[in-house]
Amino acid sequence: MRTLLALTVLPWLALSSSTNKFIVQPETEVVFNCNVTALSVTWLWFPKHSKCARENAMKIIYTIDKQGNKTSVERFKKRLTLRGDPTAGKHALVLSDSVMSDSGIYSCSDTKTTVQCYELEIIEGCYRNVQIEIRSVAGAEGVALACFSCADKKQTEAFNWTFNEKPVSGLPGVTLTRSSTIIIKKVTAEDEGKWTCASADNPSQFSEYCLDLKSKRQQRRQDCQKVTTQATELNKNDSENDGKDRLIYPLTAVVVVVLALIVMASAWLYRRKRSRRLEQKLTDNSAANRDVSPRVSAGTGQAMTGTAAQQEEDKVQYAAINHSRTKRQQRPLSVEESTIYSAVKIK
Missing domain, CATH: 2.60.40.10 (Immunoglobulins)
Structure with a gap:
């Protein structure tokens, strides 16, 4: 059991004169016509039975923009198609296999204005026999x-x-x-x-x-006006977000490049500093190794500590006192005197 309902739109009319209300049975194919030349074009849906549809807020269900067409709500993904001539600004969104939970308010908008608002109510009837x-x-x-x-x-x-x-x-x-x-x-x-x-x-x-205990016709009429205002605001926010996204992406790329350059410069400076420290350390070690052997005792041939070396040096200096006489007093030394002189011990 399938019928066809075409919802014809008079474009750019005020909401009070362009709102259409339709009451249909399940499995009705509903066509939403919308004449708008500017892209992007957006269809929004505000559910009448929020608990039944498990949606309590306005949803963007279909979008046409320069990147193409897309359905953005899971329940509509296999049931929404596009007809008409989009290049001429004649768009027709088709809802097939409709059920009671699809009831609600549907609006067609461009980036600034809500072109048309529909009130769709699907009543009890045969569905899938x-x-x-x-x-x-x-x-x-x-x-x-x-x-x-x-x-x-x-x-x-x-x-x-x-x-x-x-x-x-x-x-x-x-x-x-x-x-x-x-x-x-x-x-x-x-x-x-x-x-x-x-x-x-x-x-x-x-x-x-x-x-649904809250379903009343007067409330639905008021909702259509409310949804139109919300739809315009939602499209405005989406446009602002798109503009922000276009700005954010280049800025993000610049930040990434700057951070990469900072990391590379930091690594280069670290390696350079480390290389200099290594060279300085090698130079210091080379200077220290020039005279590091301890002094050796003349008597024993063993290495001496700093204190022992100092004491030995004092003794040597004492033993090296000049005992020579002046030229007037100089005389040839006898063998005995020479022997006594050579018997000086170095301790």
């Missing part, structure tokens, strides 16, 4: 979620229920009947989220229902 209907129960605070096959409209088949991707068995205040109906006696904020029903025989046949 399974449908979930919400029914009232006794008491205004309770609800029932009935699951059945779209082919035969019967609830006799076996279905498995999950709540936010977890089995419903054991959930407080929740009852599962034999007819594959979930009964919630008193709906609270704890029950908000995605309820999924899948065929037990064929899990590929399933459907989802977003239970």
Whole structure:
């Protein structure tokens, strides 16, 4: 079951006159047209059922710029395609295989202005041959979620229920009947989220229902205006960030080069200083090795310490006293006198 919904855009109109609201069933193919010539072009999405979609803030879901096209949110990666003639400024973003959690506000923007804002609501209906209907129960605070096959409209088949991707068995205040109906006696904020029903025989046949207590049409209209303001601010911030990135990358390269030069210069100076210290050390060692042998005693031939050497030197000087006479007193020495002189001992 697949239908086509074309959302035609009148470009550059004020938000109050250009906001479009569409209510469709699951599996509807939705086309968002946006005529804008300046790049980049951005589509943003603000989810209506934040707990069901597990997104509570505005998201950029598709971007067209000089580098190409890209989808930036995982849930849309295989379901968003681009049509139209981008070179002529005619862009068409196509959402396929839509589900209830895709409901929300979609806006098309360039870098400065929100061109168009859409309110898309996907209601209960058949999806993958399974449908979930919400029914009232006794008491205004309770609800029932009935699951059945779209082919035969019967609830006799076996279905498995999950709540936010977890089995419903054991959930407080929740009852599962034999007819594959979930009964919630008193709906609270704890029950908000995605309820999924899948065929037990064929899990590929399933459907989802977003239970949301805060969904009101008046709030959605106000949100569209709020999202438009936020979208313009978000695009402005993105542009500023892009400009900062373009500046940061060259500065980073310059810093890296400067640091590399500093490291190289430091290494060169260290090696030079170390080489000089080594040369000075070798010079000092060479000078010290010129006369390092100790004096030797004349009598024993053994090396003497500093004190012993000094004492020996004094004795030698004493023994070397000149005993010669003046020329007038000089006379030939007798053999005995010469012998006595030569008998002076050096101690």
